[in-house]
Amino acid sequence: MRGAFLRGSALAAALLCASMGTQAALFEDDEARRAILDLRQRVETIRTQGAEENAQLRRSMLDLQNQIEQMRGDLARMTGQNEQLTKSLSEMQQRQTDLDTQIKKNEPSKVAIDGREFNADPREKADFEAALGVFRAGQFAQAQTAFADFVKRYPQSGYNASALFWLGNAQYATRNYNEAIANFRSMLSLAPDHAKAPEAVLSIANCQIELKDTKAARRTLEDLTKAYPQSEAAQAGRERLSRLR
Incomplete structure (x- = not known):
């Protein structure tokens, strides 16, 4: 058990x-x-x-x-x-x-012409040279118009004395003697000491001769020889004066 x-x-x-x-x-x-x-x-x-x-x-x-x-x-x-x-x-x-x-x-620039210096704007210079070119080309009627327009367009221009001189010459060439005399005298009044002043006086005498005004021409030639006695224009004036009657 x-x-x-x-x-x-x-x-x-x-x-x-x-x-x-x-x-x-x-x-x-x-x-x-x-x-x-x-x-x-x-x-x-x-x-x-x-x-x-x-x-x-x-x-x-x-x-x-x-x-x-x-x-x-x-x-x-x-x-x-x-x-x-x-x-x-x-x-x-x-x-x-x-x-x-x-x-x-x-802009205006200084230019010199005929012994004178002044300022001119380019357009003014171009217009004067264009008119002078027309004169030198023998287109005297057109040159007369061009210079007359120039003087009107630029009344204060330093070119004006020269422009009036060439305007007078263009008018002389186109037989506008009275207008030529007026412009030559305007030129002399504006610039009596201008390089072309003696030529302007001689040109007046030539215009008077063409107009048959011998008396006035003689007086102008006498003034020329007195005012600018040494100039070539005065010498030519003396010769012209000797032939006047």
Whole structure:
């Protein structure tokens, strides 16, 4: 009986040990599962955070690319504006240069004619030279008109004494002797010391001779030799005077 008790005790002990082993195994499986679940949760959290960070990074990169493109567009517009401004500035500078050149062309400049110096604007000079060119071409009627217009157009011109002289000569050539005498006298009144003054006096005498006014011509020639005794015109006047009767 004692043996049976011992066998029963041994069996009970064995069952108890088996039960304790099973409980220990179950406890270890729960811990392992919890550890696995916890690990999975952390992995999922990391994965979620990584996805969010990647999405945020992609959004940031997209924003940066948009900003870069906008800056490129702004730079292109600024470059275009700068090019337009540079072109406009260059055009303005060219217009200013052209205007300065035009102003300089129209500014009076010093000229010298028949021993006299004065300032004349380019148009005035051109008109006088054109009229003189017509006279030298032998177109005396046209020259008469040109010089008469010049004197009217430029009443204060330094060319006027010379213009009146050539106007008188053009009128002499077209046999307008009285008009020629009037203009020669106007020339002498305006500039008695003019280089062509002696010639103007001689021309007056020539007109008077053509008009058959010998008495007036003689008086004019005598005035010539007295007023301008050393001039070539005076020498010619003396010869002309010796032939007058």
